[in-house]
Amino acid sequence: MPQQRSEETRARILDAAVRRFAFAGYDAASVDDICADAGVSKGAFYHHYPTKQAIFLALMQGWLAMIDVGMGAARKDTVPETLVHMTNLLPGVFAAAEDRLPMFLEFWLQASRDETIWKAVIAPYRHYQEYFTRLVEDGIAEGSLKPADSQVAAQVIVSLAVGLVLQGVLDPHGADWEKTARESMQILMNGLAK
Amino acid sequence: MPQQRSEETRARILDAAVRRFAFAGYDAASVDDICADAGVSKGAFYHHYPTKQAIFLALMQGWLAMIDVGMGAARKDTVPETLVHMTNLLPGVFAAAEDRLPMFLEFWLQASRDETIWKAVIAPYRHYQEYFTRLVEDGIAEGSLKPADSQVAAQVIVSLAVGLVLQGVLDPHGADWEKTARESMQILMNGLAK
DNA sequence: ATAAACATACCGACTGGTCGGTATGTTTAA
DNA sequence: TTAAACATACCGACCAGTCGGTATGTTTAT
Numbered sequence: 001m002p003q004q005r006s007e008e009t010r011a012r013i014l015d016a017a018v019r020r021f022a023f024a025g026y027d028a029a030s031v032d033d034i035c036a037d038a039g040v041s042k043g044a045f046y047h048h049y050p051t052k053q054a055i056f057l058a059l060m061q062g063w064l065a066m067i068d069v070g071m072g073a074a075r076k077d078t079v080p081e082t083l084v085h086m087t088n089l090l091p092g093v094f095a096a097a098e099d100r101l102p103m104f105l106e107f108w109l110q111a112s113r114d115e116t117i118w119k120a121v122i123a124p125y126r127h128y129q130e131y132f133t134r135l136v137e138d139g140i141a142e143g144s145l146k147p148a149d150s151q152v153a154a155q156v157i158v159s160l161a162v163g164l165v166l167q168g169v170l171d172p173h174g175a176d177w178e179k180t181a182r183e184s185m186q187i188l189m190n191g192l193a194k
Numbered sequence: 195m196p197q198q199r200s201e202e203t204r205a206r207i208l209d210a211a212v213r214r215f216a217f218a219g220y221d222a223a224s225v226d227d228i229c230a231d232a233g234v235s236k237g238a239f240y241h242h243y244p245t246k247q248a249i250f251l252a253l254m255q256g257w258l259a260m261i262d263v264g265m266g267a268a269r270k271d272t273v274p275e276t277l278v279h280m281t282n283l284l285p286g287v288f289a290a291a292e293d294r295l296p297m298f299l300e301f302w303l304q305a306s307r308d309e310t311i312w313k314a315v316i317a318p319y320r321h322y323q324e325y326f327t328r329l330v331e332d333g334i335a336e337g338s339l340k341p342a343d344s345q346v347a348a349q350v351i352v353s354l355a356v357g358l359v360l361q362g363v364l365d366p367h368g369a370d371w372e373k374t375a376r377e378s379m380q381i382l383m384n385g386l387a388k
Numbered sequence: 389a390t391a392a393a394c395a396t397a398c399c400g401a402c403t404g405g406t407c408g409g410t411a412t413g414t415t416t417a418a
Numbered sequence: 419t420t421a422a423a424c425a426t427a428c429c430g431a432c433c434a435g436t437c438g439g440t441a442t443g444t445t446t447a448t
Contacts, residue, residue: 006396006397006398009397009398024307025303025307027221027222028221030432030433030434031433031434031435032432032433032434040398040399041398041399041400042398042399042400042434042435042436043397043398043399043400043436043437044397044398044399046434046435046436047396047397047398048397051434051435052434052435102303102306102307105299105302105303105306106303108299108360108363108364109219109296109299109300109303111364112296112299112363112364113218113219113296118364121364122364122365122368125364125365126365126368129368148381149377151369152373152374152377152378152381153381155358155361155369155374155378156354156374156378156381156382158357158361159353159354159357159358159361159374159378160350160353160354160357161357162356162357162360162361163352163353163354163355163356163357163358163360164353164357166302166356166357166360167349167352167353167356169302169306170302170305170306170312170315170316170319171316171319171320174316174320174323175345175349179346180346180349180350180353183343183346184346184349184350184353187342187346187347187350187382187385187386188350188381188382188385189385190384190385190386191381191382191383191384191385191386192381192384192385199416199417199423200422200423200424203423203424224406224407224408225407225408225409226406226407226408234424234425235424235425235426236408236409236410236424236425236426237410237412237423237424237425237426238423238424238425240408240409240410241422241423241424242423245408245409246407246408246409
């Protein structure tokens with residue numbers, strides 16, 4: 001394997017970037033900070049990534065791809081079961097990414113202001129919307145859900161999830177968010193299920 | 195009128211700050227920018243506000259207070275009616291504050307990292323939670339809502355609202371958000387109402 | 389085999405510019 | 419006249435990105 005050292009440096013920079021961005025935010029995390037954290041020179045940084053924005057984007061892509069994989073693997077027998085199962089996955093997500101969740105917000109905020117980042121965020125985002133829309137349609141087809149506008153139903157689900165995550169970011173100790181997530185989905189189900 | 199000029203300058207600075215923060219975000223909006231936009235010198239700025247953070251906080255306070263007023267005025271005969279009426283108010287909120295909504299996200303993000311701002315955000319936020327909790331309890335008492343954990347029910351409502359607003363920020367043209375808001379609340383009601 | 393030629397990885401001082409905040413001077417209103 | 423309101427010049431810190439140069443492989447020609 002040629003230049004495996006290079007790959008390791010790349011990874012170290014990426015790791016450090018996650019830490020610094022999560023801790024201080026995109027603007028406040030300087031490239032110098034990231035380099036110091038990674039134990040690497042600025043030259044190395046710019047050798048591997050053309051700009052600060054580029055590494056931010058790389059990070060985001062990785063994160064979004066991860067979610068994608070996790071979602072695909074959650075499919076169960078019936079649609080309501082799948083949805084409930086997904087909420088059961090939430091605690092793990094929270095625990096694994098607790099300190100990184102502000103980054104999620106950061107992604108969103110940057111996306112709302114930066115054309116490049118927006119395009120990178122909006123595609124997977126719409127993909128999720130479609131995923132849930134199809135899920136709801138399947139549920140209606142299999143008879144476990146009431147006939148309804150599947151698009152709206154999907155948006156409700158996504159909105160609820162987004163809202164829960166963001167409240168979890170803002171006020172982690174303000175509630176038992178995993179319990180709230182489970183029961184919230186239950187209430188939603190009462191409105192959607194047959 | 196003695197300090198009327200002073201008051202006007204104050205207001206102009208605040209207006210400009212809203213515009214610049216909304217357009218560029220907290221970090222990217224420089225004090226110089228704000229002053230230029232307000233047609234005022236830096237000396238005037240620092241005469242009226244001790245720091246950049248202070249003006250941001252003042253802005254946030256005003257915004258939160260505004261929501262407070264709007265919420266109190268929405269009360270109708272029954273609880274479900276009140277909630278539906280509130281979603282009907284959303285389009286106005288969206289239209290009036292379209293370009294300022296990213297600031298909402300900015301507030302949130304800053305709050306998740308800055309102790310001072312966090313405290314200023316969390317108090318009104320919990321106040322809303324309590325408002326909705328009481329609203330749900332009233333609904334249960336008046337018999338229009340199913341008996342349920344009022345706290346969780348309130349959190350669902352708030353989560354949904356937060357999620358809808360944030361999706362509206364990220365992807366304004368991705369859906370008809372006011373319609374979605376209305377129908378979402380309807381679905382939720384199916385799960386909550388008797 | 390091995391040295392020369394080349395390519396990639398990495399270093400860290402430096403630049404040009406920005407920004408929050410301050411010091412000091414001038415105007416305005418009472 | 420005097421204090422508040424406002425203006426201007428300036429300071430020190432910081433920061434993304436650059437650049438000349440070095441170190442560490444990798445390929446090529448002999």
